[in-house]
Amino acid sequence: MKRLIAFATALLLAAPTLAHEIIAGDLQIIHPHIPQPAATAKTAGGYMAIVNTGSEADRLIGVDSAIAAKSEVHESKVDANGVGTMTHIEALEIPAGGTVNLERGGYHVMFMGLTGPLIEGEMHKATLIFEKAGPVEIEFQVDPAMGMAEMDHSTMDHGTAND
Numbered sequence: 001m002k003r004l005i006a007f008a009t010a011l012l013l014a015a016p017t018l019a020h021e022i023i024a025g026d027l028q029i030i031h032p033h034i035p036q037p038a039a040t041a042k043t044a045g046g047y048m049a050i051v052n053t054g055s056e057a058d059r060l061i062g063v064d065s066a067i068a069a070k071s072e073v074h075e076s077k078v079d080a081n082g083v084g085t086m087t088h089i090e091a092l093e094i095p096a097g098g099t100v101n102l103e104r105g106g107y108h109v110m111f112m113g114l115t116g117p118l119i120e121g122e123m124h125k126a127t128l129i130f131e132k133a134g135p136v137e138i139e140f141q142v143d144p145a146m147g148m149a150e151m152d153h154s155t156m157d158h159g160t161a162n163d
């Protein structure tokens, strides 16, 4: 437990804005956040760390939120030719005693078909659905926008490729 607290503290110190976390049974959801997308963006990425302090693995099998028509777990990859792709992950394993980071360039929640603008500082409710832990209510904090070079999501055409 001490190690976990140290980890959470390190994350708090590293985060540019106030971090928050949700504890649900053996799962700890650390600072779910969405970098503020462009006002006209149709998609946005959601990031967090998921810690499993239990002795059994769990799996993230769905995400639900009113901020988008559809929310999915995706994995970003860059192939040998430097071409970025994203795939829909049906079930993201959270190993026993392990941590999975949803971060830029890797796993992330993809909000597709945003229902309105997302403004820095706002908190938006969402539900993470785990195979064992069941639905876990969280809130995504809208963090400062990413730099231009990092805005891969707004330039990619989502919502048609992997459905």
Ligand SMILES: [Cu+2]
Pocket (backbone or CB within 6 Å): 074, 075, 086, 108, 109, 110
């Ligand atoms: Cu994506």
